Amino acid sequence: MRSLLVVFVLGVCAFGQKYNVGRAASADEIKATDQFMAPDGTGLPAGKGTAADGRDIYSRRCARCHGAQGQGDEEGPLVGGKGSLKTAKPLKTVGSFWPYATTIYDYVHRAMPFDNPGLLDANQTYSVVALILHMNGIIGERDEMNAQTLPKVKMPNRDGFVKDNRPDTGKKKK
Amino acid sequence: MPKNERRRFLQLSGIVALAGCSQQPGAKVDEEKLPSALGKPIRAYGERSQFETAKRAVPDLKRPQIGSTRTPLAETEGIITPSSLHFERHHAGVPDLDPSKHTLLLHGLVERPLVFTVADLKRLPSASHIYFVECAGNSGGEWKAPGGPNVAASFGLASCSEWTGVPLKILLEEAGVKPAGKWLVAEGADACKMSRSLPIEKALEDCLVAYAQNGEAIRPEQGYPLRLVVPGYEGNVNVKWLRQIKIVDQPNQTKDETSKYTDLLADGTARQFTFVMDAKSVITYPSGGQKLAGPGFQEIRGLAWSGRGVIEKVEVSTDGGTTWTKAALQEPRLPKAFTRFRLPWKWDGKETEITARAADSAGYTQPSREELTEARGANSQYHYNGVKMWKIGADGSVKNA
Known part of the structure; x- marks a missing residue:
């Protein structure tokens, strides 16, 4: 009876698994590791901020590379380039090119500031994101960005992307 | 002799015949003094010879943590990159x-x-x-x-x-x-x-x-x-x-x-989500920055690859794209891997342009630069796979064409 029970328990543990290598992930460790966020707002953390709130942290942690007004300095600009995408010198910025506002949060949160990624807390990140959106004329200076409002921001180039429709070349002419 | 090998042998023998009877003078080197002293002892992890210098091209960057180095493909052989x-x-x-x-x-x-x-x-x-x-x-x-x-x-x-x-x-x-x-x-x-x-x-x-x-x-x-x-x-x-x-x-x-x-x-x-890398090829010898020692036999060598499958064919032109010859493909040809191609060639010492184009098992042929820019414009930045031309000067120098 006892051995039967053991077999039964092992059988349940192994349900669907062929190799049973690795271990179950706990809800806590998933929560600690999962910082993904999707364009529908899934994964955005609690917190809030406005462009006005973001000016101080931006000037201290972002302006050196991206310029006081987001015009670019040591690194590329965050603003400008509207109407340039069809020209010989396209300027791809958050304002002219990025299709989703949630991407700004995700990227700032995971990768910025360059020399100290992850430094900003949620409120600071929402504030900096709001400032970048405001610099591009997409939201007002006092518009609050949070997990509900950010996914609703419609980026100017939201409809500027198309699916991969290759091959568009390579059919031999003969 | 299998048909392919036979054709290659005939090509090669043609080249030998073209070269004629007169042996070209080879380069003279200093006499090699074979060591009489013992060499280095065994060691746990190997290193290349002190005389070998191939290295990645490293740009001078303000922030070297964000950037890239490039493989010196013209200094590698076969299909495996060290x-x-x-x-x-x-x-x-x-x-x-x-x-x-x-x-x-x-x-x-x-x-x-x-x-x-x-x-x-x-x-x-x-x-x-x-x-x-x-x-x-x-x-x-x-x-x-x-x-x-x-x-x-x-x-x-x-x-x-x-x-x-x-x-x-x-x-x-x-x-x-x-x-x-x-x-x-x-x-x-x-x-x-x-x-x-x-x-x-x-x-x-x-x-x-x-x-x-x-x-x-x-x-x-x-x-x-x-x-x-x-x-x-x-x-x-x-x-x-x-x-x-x-x-x-x-x-x-x-x-x-x-x-x-x-x-x-x-x-x-x-x-967006243009994941697959289309078929591409490049001649690695002779290529930009190299210099041919002189007229006569050259083995044109290069690499071709496709994210859509196996390389089926590589054609090489030694007259600026007017005529094309099939290059030999080193087996095994593996899907989504480099394929090494080679073509024996006798350079006549005159200025010319050489190029290669690859075709893959998906029925795709590497486009010309013109075909590519006609389809996409010149702003794509990513996924460039047009053919590359190298210009050989009368002095044997090879430059971008």
Whole structure:
């Protein structure tokens, strides 16, 4: 009876698994590791901020590379380039090119500031994101960005992307 | 003698006949003094000869943690890129990860979220495959003008290795992907937690969670101890220092799949999720920056590859694209791997232009620069695969044409 029970328990543990290598992930460790966020707002953390709130942290942690007004300095600009995408010198910025506002949060949160990624807390990140959106004329200076409002921001180039429709070349002419 | 070999023999004998009876004077070298003293003792980990100098092209960057180095493809032979010369592209530097502490978390829309140690992954069924990895931005400088002075500068963001690891399919089956799981998002353990989304079909097809490259552990700059290998897809999705995979119902629209690695077209729209690297080839000898010793026999050598399958044909032109000759392809020709091509040639000492074009098993032929820019404009930045022309001067110097 006892051995039967053991077999039964092992059988349940192994349900669907062929190799049973690795271990179950706990809800806590998933929560600690999962910082993904999707364009529908899934994964955005609690917190809030406005462009006005973001000016101080931006000037201290972002302006050196991206310029006081987001015009670019040591690194590329965050603003400008509207109407340039069809020209010989396209300027791809958050304002002219990025299709989703949630991407700004995700990227700032995971990768910025360059020399100290992850430094900003949620409120600071929402504030900096709001400032970048405001610099591009997409939201007002006092518009609050949070997990509900950010996914609703419609980026100017939201409809500027198309699916991969290759091959568009390579059919031999003969 | 098989037909192909026979044809090649005839080509070669024709060249010998062309060269005539007069033996050309070879270069004289200083007399080699064979050592009488004992050589170096045995050693635990090998190094190349002190006389060998091939190295990655390293740009002078203000922030060398974000940037790339290029493989000197013209100084490699065969199809395997030595791990030490595999190109690099980092977004926040190379992390120094302890494999005894590193884990891979697999979660999201799965029946059983799982954590694997590196040892766990090595216990699972393994597979080894030779695949190229090419940065989507390779040859990007050629869009505006065919300006790359040498192979490394224009083609060096591509390398080819034997990768060993666990098929990702096995891990996904262990976790049990729920029907709503249509994409995955993979994240690295570098400082910027670089992440990319991938369709689940590709994950189930042929992706590897790799821990070895060319017979030894993956090098730190290639993702030690774990990297995703996504055969035939642009390099950026081969996420290095892999730490988690989340199964999701939609792409996450990360920075590197929206603002970067999207291909701007002439009408101002941009193609997104252009994963596959199309067929491409480049002549590595003679190529930009090299110099031919003199007229006479040359073996034209080069590399071809396609993210859509096997290289079926490479044609070479030694008269600027007027006439084309099929090059010999080194076997085995493997899908989504470099293929080495060769063509014996007798240079007559006159100025000319040489080029190659590849065709793959999907029925695709590498386009000319004109065909490519006509279809997409010149702003795409990524996925340039037009043919590359090299100009040979009367003095034997080889330059970008």
